[in-house]
Amino acid sequence: MARAALLGRLSWQFGELVELVHETPRVSSLYFNIPMWPGHLAGQHVDVRLTAEDGYQAERSYSIASPPEARWVALTVERLDDGEVSPYLVGELKVGDKVELRGPIGGHFVWRAGDDRPLLLVAGGSGVVPLMAMLRHRATAPHKAPARLLYSSRALADIIYREEIDRLVAANDGLLVSHTLTREKPAGWSGYTRRIDAAMVKEVAWPKAQTPAVFVCGPTPFVETAADLLVGLEYDPLWIKTERFGATGGAGGG
Amino acid sequence: MRDTHRLMGFISRGFKGRRRDTASSSRLPPGQYLVNDFPVLSAGPTPRPNLDQWSFSIEGEIDEPKRWTWKELLALPSDTVTKDIHCVTKWSKFDTTWKGVSLDTLMEGVETAAEYITAFCDGGYTTNLPLEDVMDGKAWVAYEFDGQPLHPEHGGPARLLVPHLYFWKSAKWVRGIKLEKEQQPGFWESNGYHLYGDPWREQRYWGD
């Protein structure tokens, strides 16, 4: 199944929306039944294509939030105010509707549970989506590599998958999670309250002697800052894989 | 991000897409739609030149190359013009206001056998044009948009402005023009985009 997920001519197929879950005020997860789905790896994405009545089309890429083991293919989408596709997916699309999608796509930014290097995941905003697929996939593995997630959000209400992340940590199987909020300091909050910086990354990241596998995802400026900080800790750039969502979120923007 | 048109097939229930007005008027070239914002298209990092070291030159088939510093360019007689612009990616914007120096002013007194120019830019971008398409009030080196200094994302400090052709010809971050005897396809013209680029004849790609 893993090979099938990387090979083969990509073609458009239909997915039917079977479930819609509101994650945060602006973010929803869409669960699709895709009959011809060949399976996928954690970290891959799909292209979604929408067609208006006059034939106008718009296409965007969205990371797959569900692990390879899940029944439906889930996308988690942030609705951008000036977006073109995201307000349709989060706001208009209803259970039973069909969308055209193509995938799975990507072979570089993927993680397999068989990789036993310590795992470091660094997420900026909706960049957490492919990293959550990795953590969900990790949760199903009999032998789990130790993992750390550093997750930057604007405010408490913006943390996607918050309860599920708490449950994964509570399983006490080698996963540590550090949150940072950049625009809020809630009462009783025990996480960080600032943009990621050298001190924060030093406290959270694995020592370089552990030669971790690192995945960084989010808007371009966040990803570049995080990657620079990790290289500053003398991480080998080749350990670090990045996926930039651009300034507007979603690999294709908007 | 890509938009294409299809005649038949699956329709996404309720999807409208970005606000686009195709019915508008004879002012809109074929296949275009009107936008209210000003999309930024970029083929590379945004150059941020030092204005003390910036210059605009006219080179190539010319006896003595000409060169202006930033201050000298700004001291030249300028025009303020209002034009419609049309991008090959299908958006058009009406009534955009620019301030800049006409190519007629820059080319004053220049004698040349050249029939073509190549505009060259910070970052390495080039585009080719017939010389006559930048003369007689058809082109400017523009340094203000909408009454403000031209933003780097839109080609500032100065860009070429040639509104009668698709906007990829209005080269951002322009640093000069080279007068050429033969047409030299530029950055996009050498890789699929039309050599001339007339929006009214929908000359987007090779073979159009």
Added chain:
Amino acid sequence: MKMQTSEMKLDGNAIAGLLGEIFAVEMTTAHGTCAACGAVNEVGRVDVYIHAPGTVVRCPSCEQVLMRIVRGRGRYWLDLTGMRCLEFAED
């Protein structure tokens, strides 16, 4: 003159789908050698600008153009001259 990174810049993951249309194999794990500076990078790591009249792929080390891809009227125009060599696995 200083070039600054633009928020418009993405990475090779953003063109995985486009390259998947053109090539028969998954390309973001392919290694490309820059013809200008010789740097070798996985395609997943290169700088990608998709918000242009076409797609421009640049070397993360020297910023020279590695690839240009234009699509229109049912055709692709692909310029790979910025890459001296492209290496990828059979399977």
